[in-house]
Amino acid sequence: MRTFYRTIITVTSITLAHAACTNKGPVAYREVPTTYCNPMNLDYAYVPSTHTYYAQDESHRSTADPAIVLLRDTLYLFSTNQFGYWWSADMRTWNFVRKDFQVNGQAGDNVCAPGAWAWGDTLLFIPSFAAPDPMPLYVSTNPAAGQWSIVTDSFAIATWDPSFFRDDDGRVYVYWGSSNTYPLYGMELDPSQNFAPVGERKELSRLHPEEHGWERFGENHMDTTIRPYTEGPWMTKHNGKYYYQYAAPGTEWNVYADGVLVGDHPLGPFTYAPYNPVAYKPGGFITGAGHGSTFRDRYGNYWRAGTMLNWIKYKFERRIGIFPAGFDEDGQMYCITAFGDYPNYHANGQRDHQEATFTGWTLQSYKKRAWASSSLPGKDPSLAFNENIRNYWSAASADPGEFLAVDLGHECDIYAIQVNYADEGAQLRDKQMGIYHQYRIYHSSDGEDWSILIDKSENKTDVPHDYIELVEPFTTRYLKLENVHMADGKFAIAGFRIFGKSPGQAPSSVEGFQARRHDDTRDATFTWKAVRNAYAYNIYYGIEPDKLYNCIMVHEDTTYYFRGLNKGVTYFASIQAIGETGVSERAPVVQF
Incomplete structure (x- = not known):
């Protein structure tokens, strides 16, 4: 197998972005940001050339199912069909390592939904595979250099969506499964016998959508004709408890999420957590937070990596997001997806994620007047400003000079910009080394005289979701x-997103917030009064008034029909208004 290695070296931490502005001095941007904005700005691969069942006429980028593990203060990120993996020492700069693991014979995947675990000096890795195809079990003590060995040519258990867990006592376990018929499974392995199976396979979990509304299939859990899928198990041990995580109801939906079961042993029995789902993001610019991994950074902070939906060309077109996560003092697991696709602060040391990681920079470009050099039919400029990554504007060509412009409506302070490219007319397949994006961003106070604000005309890196x-x-x-x-x-853009602050008072608190539970108690309707100058609202909910960990972002509307509740559970909720001038205080908590 051939191995290639590439790393990104940061020469300076600050780059001049604007050297000829008439109303201000030079502006600089951070080459290595102190903040981040989902989806992750990775050099994602295009769909594999071995796939013959979709994307024949037009390709696109995609990945999913991230497994992130920490080895000797370095994070390693493995995901579906990337022809390699990434490593990072700081969660800011991710370096790609080209590695051709064995292809899955049935699906033709380079790597699908891989499993990984790290301890000491060792990283264990395996892609998904199904019988009768064999799959090697890989191990490395130097994955940053792409150096791998094979433990066994054929891992004894055919595992789709595998994950590993090594307990404090040295015992090792494997978890797997992806089906809307069969359960998820777990089994112990013997590391002294090349990780051969020990004992019997155990059934660990099944879905119960008749009790758990969030496990129902479809967009907004609306499809009740197809049974939901469960997949992507992951194990985390915290304070002596075992948190067994699983994904549902389907990767192609905005409500793709992770739930958690809690037990006293790696193979159960487990108890369903009434606060499920634990990682959930049904609204916003990009949705979804399911099928991922819970990991710690080098400071000991917990994070959750998840699959986010970018369905434009095909239903399995996806990206990766990272969210702050953890366990509260009562042992409740949480994942913070509020403002999950807005700028948030990186961690510079150990911190309490609940003390707020959001920067406070809100969107200044939502539904603003836009125009362009050219547009394909049905790909209007407005589609780059509607906060929906699943549609986009496209110019008629990729020629230099094609442009997309926006009037923010008034002068505002810009703190960050995200440029989300779309794949219009793409023909590349597989992982492409050496491709890159180059662009310039101009600014103007009157829409007539323009000066350069950001100059990336010399960029030589692949930045499909560039964040400045x-x-x-x-x-x-x-x-x-x-x-x-x-x-x-x-030249196509799914989101030209401008973050900052506008002059004026933050929106007032929302009034008239109500939550009405339906006869089918898996459902509820939220209603509230519109707030002047608010373009969106965050609905926070949970099973205790001071534990409103889950969040749903709603744009413009003053009602939301929600189908993601658990039967037999009392809930509490609050709401917050979001505007260009900031965010409001949360409204009084209601019980429902």
């Missing part, structure tokens, strides 16, 4: 994104 954090806020009204070079396809 300014060192100091910059005040302007008009912005224009101009193409210089595309990685592949036409």
Whole structure:
């Protein structure tokens, strides 16, 4: 097997972004940001050339099912069909290592939904596979250099969506399963016998959508004709308890989430957590938080990596997101997805995620007047500003000079910008080394005279979701994104997102917030009064008034029909208004 290695070296931490501005001095952006914004800005691979059942006429990027593990203060990220993996020492810069693991014979996947675990100096890894195809079990003590050995040519258990867990006593376990018919399973392994199975396979979990509303299939849990899928198990041990995580109801839906069962042994029995789901993001620019991994950074902070939905060309077109996670003083597991696709602070040491990681920079570009150099039919400029990654604007070509412009409506302070490319007319397949995006961002106070704000015309990296954090806020009204070079396809943008602050008071607190449980207690309807100058609302809910860990973002509407509740559980909820001038205080908590 051939192994290639590539790393990104940061030369400077601050880059000049604006050297010829008439109303301010030079503006700099951080080459290595102190904040992040989902989806992760990784050099995602295109769909595999071995796939023959979709994307024949037009390709696209995709990955899913992230497994992140910490080995000697370095994080390693494995995911589906990437022809390698990434490593990072700081969660800011991710370095790709090219590695051709064995292809899954049945599906033609380079690597599908892999399992990984790290302890001491060792990293264990295996892709999904199904009988009768064999799959090696891999091990490495130097994965950053792409050096791997094979423990056994054929792992004894055919595991789809595998994950590993090594307990404090040295005993090792494997978990697996992906089905809307069969359960998820677990089994002990013997590390002294090349991780051969020990004992009998145990059934660990099944879905119960008749009791758990969030396990129902479909967009917003609306499809009751198809049984939901359960998959992607992952184990985390915290304070002597075993938190067995699983994904449901389907990766192609906005409500793809993770639940958790809690027990006293790695193979159970487990008890369903009444606060499920634990990782849930049904609203916002990009949705979904299911089938991932819970890991610790080098400071000991917990995080949750999950699959996010980017369904444009195909239902399994996906990305990766990372969210703060942890366990409260009562042992309740949580994952913070509120403002999960807005700028949030990186951790610089051990911290309490609940003390707020959100920067407070809100969207300044939502549904603002936009225009472009050209547009394909049905790909209007407005689609780059509607906070929906699943549609996009496209120019007629990839020529240099094609542009997308927006009027923010008034001058505001810009703190960060996210440029989300779309795959229009892409033809590349597999992992592509050496491709890159180049662009310039101009600013103007009147829409007539333009000056360069951000110059990435010399960029040589692949940045499909480029994120730019300014060192100091910059005040302007008009912005224009101009193409210089595309990685592949036409110049197309799914989100030209401008984050910052507008002058004025933050929105007032929401009034009239009510939550009404339906006869089918898996369902509820939230209603509230509109708040002036609010473009969106965050609904927070949970099973105790001071544990409203789950969040649903709703744009513009003043009602939300929710189908994700558990029967027999009392809930509490609050709401917050979001505007260009900031966010409101949360409304009084209601019980329902």
